[in-house]
Amino acid sequence: MEAPVEMRGVVKSFGPIRAVAGVDLAVGRGEIYGLVGPSGTGKTTLIRMICGLLKRDAGEVRVLGHPIPEEKRKVEGRLGYMPQERALYRDLSVEENLLFFGQLNGMKRDEIQKRAAEILDFMRLAHLKGHLVGNLSGGKKQRLSLACTLLHRPELLVLDEPTVELDPALWQEFWEHFHELKARGHTILLTTHYLEEAGRCTCVGFMRAGRIQVEGAPAELQARVAQVQGGTPSMEEVFLFFARREGR
Amino acid sequence: MSAARVWVVAMRVLRQMRHDVRLIVIMLVVPSLAMILFGFSFSGDIHGVKLAVIDEDRTDLTSEIIDSLKSDPTFQVTELTRVQDPERLLLSGYQAVVRFPEKFTSLYYAHFAMGVATEAHETLHLWLDESDPQIAAALRAGIADALMDEGKGGPVKVEEHPLYGVEVRFIDSFAPAIMGYVVTFICSLLTLLSVVREKVNGTFERLWASPLRRGEFILGYVIAFGLVALVQSALILGIGKLVFHLVINGSVFWTLICVIFFAVGNVGLGTLLSALAQTESQAIFMFPVVVFPRCSFRRCCGPFKPFQRYSGPWPT
Numbered sequence A: 001m002e003a004p005v006e007m008r009g010v011v012k013s014f015g016p017i018r019a020v021a022g023v024d025l026a027v028g029r030g031e032i033y034g035l036v037g038p039s040g041t042g043k044t045t046l047i048r049m050i051c052g053l054l055k056r057d058a059g060e061v062r063v064l065g066h067p068i069p070e071e072k073r074k075v076e077g078r079l080g081y082m083p084q085e086r087a088l089y090r091d092l093s094v095e096e097n098l099l100f101f102g103q104l105n106g107m108k109r110d111e112i113q114k115r116a117a118e119i120l121d122f123m124r125l126a127h128l129k130g131h132l133v134g135n136l137s138g139g140k141k142q143r144l145s146l147a148c149t150l151l152h153r154p155e156l157l158v159l160d161e162p163t164v165e166l167d168p169a170l171w172q173e174f175w176e177h178f179h180e181l182k183a184r185g186h187t188i189l190l191t192t193h194y195l196e197e198a199g200r201c202t203c204v205g206f207m208r209a210g211r212i213q214v215e216g217a218p219a220e221l222q223a224r225v226a227q228v229q230g231g232t233p234s235m236e237e238v239f240l241f242f243a244r245r246e247g248r
Numbered sequence B: 001m002s003a004a005r006v007w008v009v010a011m012r013v014l015r016q017m018r019h020d021v022r023l024i025v026i027m028l029v030v031p032s033l034a035m036i037l038f039g040f041s042f043s044g045d046i047h048g049v050k051l052a053v054i055d056e057d058r059t060d061l062t063s064e065i066i067d068s069l070k071s072d073p074t075f076q077v078t079e080l081t082r083v084q085d086p087e088r089l090l091l092s093g094y095q096a097v098v099r100f101p102e103k104f105t106s107l108y109y110a111h112f113a114m115g116v117a118t119e120a121h122e123t124l125h126l127w128l129d130e131s132d133p134q135i136a137a138a139l140r141a142g143i144a145d146a147l148m149d150e151g152k153g154g155p156v157k158v159e160e161h162p163l164y165g166v167e168v169r170f171i172d173s174f175a176p177a178i179m180g181y182v183v184t185f186i187c188s189l190l191t192l193l194s195v196v197r198e199k200v201n202g203t204f205e206r207l208w209a210s211p212l213r214r215g216e217f218i219l220g221y222v223i224a225f226g227l228v229a230l231v232q233s234a235l236i237l238g239i240g241k242l243v244f245h246l247v248i249n250g251s252v253f254w255t256l257i258c259v260i261f262f263a264v265g266n267v268g269l270g271t272l273l274s275a276l277a278q279t280e281s282q283a284i285f286m287f288p289v290v291v292f293p294r295c296s297f298r299r300c301c302g303p304f305k306p307f308q309r310y311s312g313p314w315p316t
């Protein structure tokens, strides 16, 4: 079976800015792939190309076996995208947001209600069902945004910084949930600034200036660094190691 | 109050605009466009009002008056050879009908000879659609001029027959304009703002990563705002009828159908403009693009210049 996400030699520029400068990427089924890198390295741009929202300048993008954006239609509904902005209707209630996005993705009303109850419970938002989204706190909007993405049980989840505003307890639960989803065969591609988060992915790609510098399972990367430096390096040390090596 | 801080705020606001090239373009283009449109709208007189003339008397006097009418650019005169029902003529496209009855000339000279002593008045009949006050006024003035041109100044009585058999008041001709404005505002401007807000909030991204098609998105907006426009138009008509005893001729049903089409067009315009605006302020500065053409180019909601006054796209 083909990998859910495959990219080869992908380039994307905005005027003079080369946001993505030649990326090869393969995310296998059931993987949690973490794109890590400083701000402005093209993570969001890469993700928007995967979702068919941007067209690459060069290279090849295949999602769930289809070239994107050419065959975007065949992928929609099987893909769940959580944008970096909250992307919710502030003048609708929590429930109404879920209903709308669920129906867009072809779910029936009672199916949505069942699923929404479940998901709101998990996100600790059940008591806020009828509240207007505009009045929610940042963290709660974030959770709702993820809930809207997970609602239709997409096989490929593309999450742009899903955990930025979470408190530690919820953060922990989110990661447990990601691993549950993975166990059920979902594929997750997420971006993050937190290096500790990288250690929880099954595969990490360090991005810098529009390229994926190094890629591999966290343990594998740690081992590579340990060979040179000795000891048991943290993900931060791993990141710094490769960043410095590239710098030379 | 610190002058320095006031200045700082003012400069910041201007600087914000400077970074938004699109906004600057919109701010420069829109007022120019508005001025040009208004200029075209108000320059020039009413001309080319389609006038049918039925001359039952056929004398030198009547043909002189008719020639005088013909030489007036206000009118585009058609002389009818056959006597026809004036109301039919109005409904078939003429804006006014003038009829010289038989004995018009003899009564005219009789009156002229006998002065005020006679009761028998020569009468000229004028049928017109009063619902457009500007055209009605131009008609009355033009006919009075033509009669004056005869120089003899005989007091011709002009008997008016309003098309709908009622006197049209200001509110009667203005109510459709109000309806037009409400539908315009709701449909174009709210669509424009809502779509731009979807862009700003990022919900657009989620929509296009879902199976939703652009056509479905626009049609959804059309239906929602079409319904709103329908309810509002019904309210305006209802209040107009019940409270202000508005004169309504023709079918309310078809009026509402037309409102739906008008709403659809306006939602379309709103979505079209939303493609050009990236931010809410850009959208707000586009409002005049939506509003000004209505002032000038539409008849039913063009209170400033009715459609019939245009002979072509350019001023004459």
Ligand SMILES: Nc1ncnc2c1ncn2[C@@H]1O[C@H](COP(=O)(O)OP(=O)(O)OP(=O)(O)O)[C@@H](O)[C@H]1O
Pocket (backbone or CB within 6 Å): A014, A017, A018, A019, A037, A038, A039, A040, A041, A042, A043, A044, A045, A046, A084
């Ligand atoms: N629509 C756009 N127009 C112009 N430049 C853009 C656009 N989108 C992104 N860029 C530029 O492309 C580069 C990469 O941006 P991108 O948003 O992909 O970074 P990122 O890695 O997601 O950053 P962050 O971690 O802060 O979200 C940046 O320099 C950004 O300014």
Ligand SMILES: [Mg+2]
Pocket (backbone or CB within 6 Å): A043, A044, A045, A084, A160
């Ligand atoms: Mg980003």
